């Protein structure tokens with residue numbers, strides 16, 4: 001990124017330079033006078049404890065600069081930027097709308113690579129404070145995202161249950177199937193429901209399909225979650241699966257994941273961070 | 283005229299006073315009434331949140347944290363919507379701060395949670411490597427001063443007509459009632475926490491500082 | 504006994520406050536060095552349990568140096584300068600003597616209660632106005648006593664016309680009195696509810712209103728503690744030590760009234776882009792720019808007073824303190840207005856650049872003036888030569904190095920962090936997480952802490968030099984008219 005493209009940065013750097021240059025320049029001028037000049041003038045006649053004073057006129061440069069700033073201030077407040085016409089919220093809206101226009105024209109149809117890059121950026125700023133920069137969840141303080149979307153995690157979910165995303169069906173109870181059953185269902189979800197997936201246990205897919213009846217009670221026979229009553233398992237391992245977590249947050253057994261629905265992330269950014277997070281478990 | 287003033291100290295002092303008092307009257311007075319109105323939906327703090335706010339103040343969290351999101355995209359992206367005047371209508375004192383050694387906290391309740399705050403307050407460096415925030419382990423041991431929190435809520439209700447006990451607003455009630463309500467509110471937070479000492483204390487009817495400060499942080503939205 | 508005047512000035516109260524200045528300078532700045540190291544090495548937060556964290560200590564530093572070190576310095580110089588330029592001795596009025604001593608001892612009680620209460624976390628959080636109401640009452644009493652002392656002394660003066668320094672002392676008195684009272688309007692909760700801590704209170708103002716009152720105060724607390732009385736000092740000590748008449752009465756006059764009028768408007772620059780009305784902010788910004796000139800007026804007047812006196816500047820370390828103080832005053836009163844430009848403040852606000860600005864003002868201007876003033880007073884109060892000129896020279900250069908390290912590191916840290924907060928990547932995302940912007944500051948924070956430590960060592964040298972001067976340096980027969988004698 002180019003630091004100097006930002007007016008605020010630019011003005012700040014100029015300002016800092018002006019402070020140094022003007023101070024050194026003008027003090028330098030007076031130091032020269034201390035070195036070479038002589039004190040002159042008429043004394044006013046008053047003295048206090050031996051301290052007298054001259055009745056010298058105002059230094060011209062100073063007086064002109066004083067008048068100059070006053071004139072500038074009057075101009076600024078009455079004509080240049082009349083007080084009452086500036087609105088900082090207006091300025092903000094302008095900034096955001098300009099940005100959005102630029103953004104939309106540039107990233108209207110982001111490809112995978114773009115989403116990954118964008119997602120990583122979002123992740124490091126918004127998610128890393130809890131999930132860690134690597135996403136493994138900082139020793140169990142938050143979900144380990146490097147295990148997301150894996151079959152193992154489905155198994156774990158079935159054995160331990162799941163709660164906290166605020167779906168209408170509430171909690172998913174623990175222990176709906178035993179370990180073998182869960183493994184089979186997981187294989188089915190990955191390779192059957194989510195069409196393009198590849199299971200580690202292709203031989204179990206058929207068995208899983210049968211056992212999925214247990215799950216269909218809530219997730220629907222097609223696994224799509226019965227119109228939002230439970231998560232759609234057909235999206236398992238895809239970026240929009242994460243979009244759901246971002247929408248609702250999750251108060252689970254590890255801790256509480258906040259929702260990201262306060263407008264800080266745009267739709268594209270959510271997709272991007274989803275893509276990135278899914279990539280962590282590959 | 284000036285030389286005359288310099289010989290007449292009384293008038294000199296009056297002159298100085300008028301010159302300096304002028305600006306205050308012109309700039310402060312006109313906006314006084316207007317900028318203090320609560321937004322729709324802005325609610326006063328519950329007594330437990332006030333206890334937390336008092337702990338926040340006592341420990342000078344405001345020396346490192348601001349609570350003012352300025353209207354720049356770089357801030358609203360990081361912290362959420364820019365702050366509005368009405369949101370502060372019940373903030374006595376205001377806690378905008380003037381430094382950001384740590385991040386702004388005006389909406390921290392939106393993106394940090396009870397368990398995260400618990401871990402973080404105990405040892406910030408363990409959660410955010412490189413953090414320079416102090417550890418606040420003592421808050422897990424020290425109990426809140428609920429009387430002073432209630433006293434503050436009661437005072438603002440009486441003196442400044444803060445709308446406690448109005449429809450849709452937090453209940454305050456008598457000291458006993460408020461204490462009971464605070465206990466219930468604290469219970470929900472304690473349930474999301476891990477620290478056994480805090481849980482045990484709660485069972486004995488004792489609320490630790492950490493619970494109140496988390497209640498306050500969670501309320502910042 | 505003196506050639507310059509026949510009056511026997513009584514410096515008892517001035518001496519008391521001189522001791523307070525030195526002691527509180529050491530306390531306040533030691534705490535400053537501690538908190539500076541805490542940012543660089545956070546483990547230092549945990550040395551004294553809850554009492555040693557940055558958040559608890561920072562207000563002890565700020566109040567310690569502002570209301571401890573600086574205000575004691577103001578009092579010490581007032582009780583010295585006041586008598587001399589009004590040509591009247593404290594010894595001439597038992598009443599004023601009593602008031603002065605009473606003011607001092609109540610002030611000591613005040614300082615002690617402030618330190619204890621802040622350590623305990625008893626604070627209202629408003630910057631430079633942290634004290635709870637019982638302490639506020641004590642503040643008002645001490646201040647009123649000072650007022651009695653000022654106007655009492657003026658009442659019995661022999662010098663008809665008030666000297667410039669006296670203008671500034673009067674303004675300090677009035678400004679602080681007005682601002683402090685308004686900003687500290689608070690309601691004690693115990694008296695309304697009958698329960699809880701008796702000293703606890705809530706602010707009379709809420710939210711944005713509270714902020715407006717606070718920064719109308721806060722900005723001018725800076726004005727009337729770190730600027731106005733320090734100008735009072737330089738107008739006396741520079742011409743007195745150098746023997747040169749003030750360059751221009753007219754410049755003094757315009758600078759004074761200009762400063763008084765403009766200063767109070769500028770408080771809005773602490774609230775830029777906040778939720779206070781846009782026009783209040785704009786006023787704050789505009790008046791800050793105008794403020795450069797009345798500020799520079801005083802500094803230029805001082806530099807021009809030294810016209811042709813290069814020899815003194817080279818030979819006399821006290822003159823070095825005064826001239827460098829003027830220079831730092833010019834630096835910080837140009838820096839402040841630039842930071843008050845909205846677009847610059849958008850970046851600078853909340854960053855380390857603000858403490859940078861604060862300390863080129865306070866260390867370079869306030870600190871140097873107070874140190875230099877008290878050095879000048881010492882031989883006259885104690886009737887002894889200053890103990891060591893060489894030590895002053897060393898102190899001067901060490902502290903100057905410290906200040907330069909302090910403010911350059913904070914400029915770089917602040918501007919870097921400000922730019923990082925704003926930075927976006929090619930996708931328009933924020934480039935840096937907050938902690939990234941903290942970690943880059945580590946080297947600058949370390950540098951600042953070391954610079955501060957240099958300055959603090961200088962303060963210890965000053966204290967030692969003063970102690971030796973008061974106790975064991977060579978006695979002098981006759982008070983010098985101008986340049987202070989030093990060994």
Ligand code: HEM
Pocket residue numbers: 380630725729730769772773791792794795798832835836837838839840842843848851852853857860861863864865868869
């Ligand atoms: C023309 C004169 C000055 C102007 C216009 C000015 C302006 C400013 C501005 C814009 C800020 C930053 C506000 C923010 O963004 O937080 C500030 C802060 C500050 N300035 Fe100045 N300044 C001036 C002179 C001085 C001097 C001479 C000193 C002290 C010797 C001083 C001490 C301070 C202090 C202590 C703060 C920090 C306030 C806080 O706690 O936030 N200023 N000033």
Ligand code: HEM
Pocket residue numbers: 380381383532533535536537538539561564565568569572573855857858861862865866869870951952954955956958959
């Ligand atoms: C030994 C020298 C000193 C050191 C090491 C020091 C250090 C510090 C530190 C670390 C801070 C906190 C900055 C931050 O928020 O990041 C601070 C703040 C402050 N110091 Fe000092 N300080 C020193 C001397 C002084 C002196 C002599 C004065 C005044 C006469 C002073 C006035 C202040 C003020 C007003 C603030 C608050 C600034 C603000 O809120 O923006 N300091 N100091």
Ligand SMILES: [Ca+2]
Pocket residue numbers: 380381630
């Ligand atoms: Ca500050």
Ligand SMILES: [Ca+2]
Pocket residue numbers: 627632633634635636639687689
């Ligand atoms: Ca107070």
Ligand SMILES: [Cu+2]
Pocket residue numbers: 721722723725769770772773
């Ligand atoms: Cu200011």
